[in-house]
Amino acid sequence: MIKGVISDMDGVMLDTEKLYVRFWCEAARSLGYPMKKEHALGIRSLARVFAIEKLQGWFGKEFNYDAVRNKRIELMDKYVGENGVEAKSGAKELLFWLKENGYKTALATATPVDRASKYLKQVGLLEYFDVICSAREVERGKPEPDIYLLAAKRLELAPNECLALEDSQNGVRSAHAAGCKTVLVPDLDNPENEVKDCLYAVADNLSQVPDLLK
Numbered sequence: 001m002i003k004g005v006i007s008d009m010d011g012v013m014l015d016t017e018k019l020y021v022r023f024w025c026e027a028a029r030s031l032g033y034p035m036k037k038e039h040a041l042g043i044r045s046l047a048r049v050f051a052i053e054k055l056q057g058w059f060g061k062e063f064n065y066d067a068v069r070n071k072r073i074e075l076m077d078k079y080v081g082e083n084g085v086e087a088k089s090g091a092k093e094l095l096f097w098l099k100e101n102g103y104k105t106a107l108a109t110a111t112p113v114d115r116a117s118k119y120l121k122q123v124g125l126l127e128y129f130d131v132i133c134s135a136r137e138v139e140r141g142k143p144e145p146d147i148y149l150l151a152a153k154r155l156e157l158a159p160n161e162c163l164a165l166e167d168s169q170n171g172v173r174s175a176h177a178a179g180c181k182t183v184l185v186p187d188l189d190n191p192e193n194e195v196k197d198c199l200y201a202v203a204d205n206l207s208q209v210p211d212l213l214k
Helices: 017-030 037-042 048-059 065-083 091-100 113-122 146-155 169-178 192-198 206-213
Strands: 004-007 104-109 131-134 162-166 181-184
Touching: 004 146, 017 037, 017 065, 037 048, 048 065, 091 104, 091 206, 104 113, 104 146, 113 131, 131 146, 146 162, 146 169, 162 169, 162 206, 169 181, 169 192, 181 192
Parallel strands: 004 104, 004 162, 104 131, 162 181
Antiparallel strands: none
């Protein structure tokens, strides 16, 4: 019986994945690395150690991850400061429904807690989450299961009592490895074929999630 829902933030609750892709590419190119959309998508939700490995595999051992990441943060912070962030369609309606129907809710994100809270507050979603967990709080980031195990523990639920909402291959693998019933909600791409053995279900959008809980 599912008693809680644990969700990724970027690309699931917030329409920010497109910003990460844009500014990873802009930052890398400004420092001489020809990063494209597919490269940025390939490191979504990845823990630092895995992201560095992938990026250096694509662009060479000289790829300066920290310099590019710091530039990406600078560019994205400037954009968000001027334009704010947007919630994904149906996010508030889903979270309201979950609360009304007695489900516990948690966020499992690579974003630091203070930044995630700030973004969620901007779009009126913060009040709906019982728990916010960041990859900064665990030893191993996605695709390892640590963050989902932490979120379930803080909800005082077993992982198999939790439905996980993810948009990326790395996130799906993390939630599945933790033992959650994992739902793919595609955003910028659809990795369903790569992770179909990890999936409980696929939802075209957040409005379909309640039907999976009824």
